[in-house]
Amino acid sequence: MKRIYIIITLTLFYSCANIQAPTGGIKDVIPPKLENSIPADRTLNFHGKDISLRFNEDIIGNNIQEQLQITPAVESSYKVKLRRKEVIIRFDKDFEPNTTYTLNFRNSIQDITEKNISKNLVLSFSTGSYMDSIQLNGKVIDIKTNLPIENASVELYNAKDTSGIRAHKPMYFTQTDKSGGFEFKNLKNTSYNIFAITDKNKDLMYQEGEKIGWIKNKELNKNVSDLKITVFTQDTKAPILLGSSSTDTKYEIRFNEGVAVQKVNNMMDSSQTVYYSEKENGKSLYIYNTWNIKDSIPIFLSVKDSTGNLLEQKIKIGYNKKTKDKEKLQLKYEPADKKLEPGKISIKLLFNKPIKTFNRKTIILDQDTTKLYMTDTNYTWNNTYTELMISRKMKQADTVTLYTFKESFISANNDSLMDQKIQFKIAKEEDYGIISGSIETKETNYILELLDMNIKVVKELNNPKKFKFVNLKPGEYSLRVIID
Numbered sequence: 001m002k003r004i005y006i007i008i009t010l011t012l013f014y015s016c017a018n019i020q021a022p023t024g025g026i027k028d029v030i031p032p033k034l035e036n037s038i039p040a041d042r043t044l045n046f047h048g049k050d051i052s053l054r055f056n057e058d059i060i061g062n063n064i065q066e067q068l069q070i071t072p073a074v075e076s077s078y079k080v081k082l083r084r085k086e087v088i089i090r091f092d093k094d095f096e097p098n099t100t101y102t103l104n105f106r107n108s109i110q111d112i113t114e115k116n117i118s119k120n121l122v123l124s125f126s127t128g129s130y131m132d133s134i135q136l137n138g139k140v141i142d143i144k145t146n147l148p149i150e151n152a153s154v155e156l157y158n159a160k161d162t163s164g165i166r167a168h169k170p171m172y173f174t175q176t177d178k179s180g181g182f183e184f185k186n187l188k189n190t191s192y193n194i195f196a197i198t199d200k201n202k203d204l205m206y207q208e209g210e211k212i213g214w215i216k217n218k219e220l221n222k223n224v225s226d227l228k229i230t231v232f233t234q235d236t237k238a239p240i241l242l243g244s245s246s247t248d249t250k251y252e253i254r255f256n257e258g259v260a261v262q263k264v265n266n267m268m269d270s271s272q273t274v275y276y277s278e279k280e281n282g283k284s285l286y287i288y289n290t291w292n293i294k295d296s297i298p299i300f301l302s303v304k305d306s307t308g309n310l311l312e313q314k315i316k317i318g319y320n321k322k323t324k325d326k327e328k329l330q331l332k333y334e335p336a337d338k339k340l341e342p343g344k345i346s347i348k349l350l351f352n353k354p355i356k357t358f359n360r361k362t363i364i365l366d367q368d369t370t371k372l373y374m375t376d377t378n379y380t381w382n383n384t385y386t387e388l389m390i391s392r393k394m395k396q397a398d399t400v401t402l403y404t405f406k407e408s409f410i411s412a413n414n415d416s417l418m419d420q421k422i423q424f425k426i427a428k429e430e431d432y433g434i435i436s437g438s439i440e441t442k443e444t445n446y447i448l449e450l451l452d453m454n455i456k457v458v459k460e461l462n463n464p465k466k467f468k469f470v471n472l473k474p475g476e477y478s479l480r481v482i483i484d
């Protein structure tokens with residue numbers, strides 16, 4: 001229903017007046033109130049096809065077809081009509097006999113003036129001589145973050161139904177609120193398979209890539225509260241290569257999801273080092289041009305996604321000499337705040353592209369102006385030669401200064417950095433905290449992760465019975481155990 005504004009101009013003698021809507025007054029914040037309905041709430045032996053609701057003021061609909069949840073699900077299609085203060089829902093088939101139905105209108109009914117929502121608008125009725133009365137509520141939680149999932153679909157199937165969530169829509173369903181909470185009322189006394197899915201396309205059926213969790217064969221012969229369903233990504237498909245592009249110095253391969261490289265080999269010479277880097281959380285792979293070859297180069301590529309699905313492929317890559325790559329070698333470091341933990345030097349250098357030549361003799365570390373001697377054991381590169389960890393024990397000090405020079409690092413594109421001087425301060429032990437404890441489990445292979453408040457892994461241990469994380473900066477942390 002649209003508002004129609006009519007401007008009436010009155011001419012009286014030689015003067016004019018424009019009639020306008022009055023301004024000011026108290027803003028309407030009261031939502032529409034249901035005055036009556038057919039059938040009335042909790043009616044028994046209802047056999048009609050039309051359902052009507054009458055409110056105390058004029059209303060509008062907000063995607064009623066999408067917002068309205070009818071449980072158990074109906075095979076019948078229906079039409080919705082709005083008549084000022086009334087909503088009429090007309091079904092084309094009869095309801096199932098001896099069944100309790102619940103219509104949850106969620107946020108679909110609003111008043112016409114300020115669009116105040118008629119919240120908690122639920123209508124229940126039975127086509128038999130009794131009302132089903134079992135209630136169920138709980139929360140849906142992401143297993144990796146331990147955070148609630150909003151707008152997840154929670155779905156109930158009869159436990160005897162073996163086809164389940166991939167084949168057809170559920171008997172009962174609802175959606176979670178901002179806190180991940182869900183609630184069912186008027187359920188039949190029976191056993192259910194309970195599923196929670198993120199349901200991206202809103203079809204109430206599970207699709208690959210959606211997060212899912214379940215509780216099988218849950219008997220509901222009494223009310224159940226605080227049921228917890230944890231969801232996760234169940235991925236069984238291998239990564240997909242979406243496309244590629246190139247410049248004169250690098251070849252980019254794009255994937256449909258984040259991947260970790262297992263192997264990149266030059267098939268013409270498998271002993272030759274292939275310099276590559278992973279970008280955009282693993283969705284892009286750059287292979288750098290270190291060959292003096294005009295033609296394309298055959299590459300064997302092996303990558304895995306986060307759930308272990310493997311893609312192995314042979315591809316030919318080439319470089320576009322007409323497109324010049326202007327990206328220069330850049331350096332970042334961790335800790336970014338330049339504060340080192342007491343008792344040891346732990347500095348990570350991060351480069352935006354692989355380092356082909358590393359001259360450790362040109363790297364100098366000074367501890368309060370005293371030179372620290374370094375060996376190969378003090379340096380550790382990652383697989384892509386884009387991260388260098390510098391580790392060394394140290395005595396009590398106030399500062400550590402890192403010096404690098406132009407010849408210290410040469411990239412796969414043969415460019416280098418300007419001279420660097422980075423001074424780090426040594427924090428005091430009393431500025432840090434400790435988290436310790438023990439793990440009781442029958443599992444033999446597991447990973448203990450320490451997470452910060454952004455669910456980022458700070459530290460991890462393999463199979464610890466007892467653990468102790470030291471030198472932790474003030475903040476909120478959580479622990480996560482992953483069974484490997």
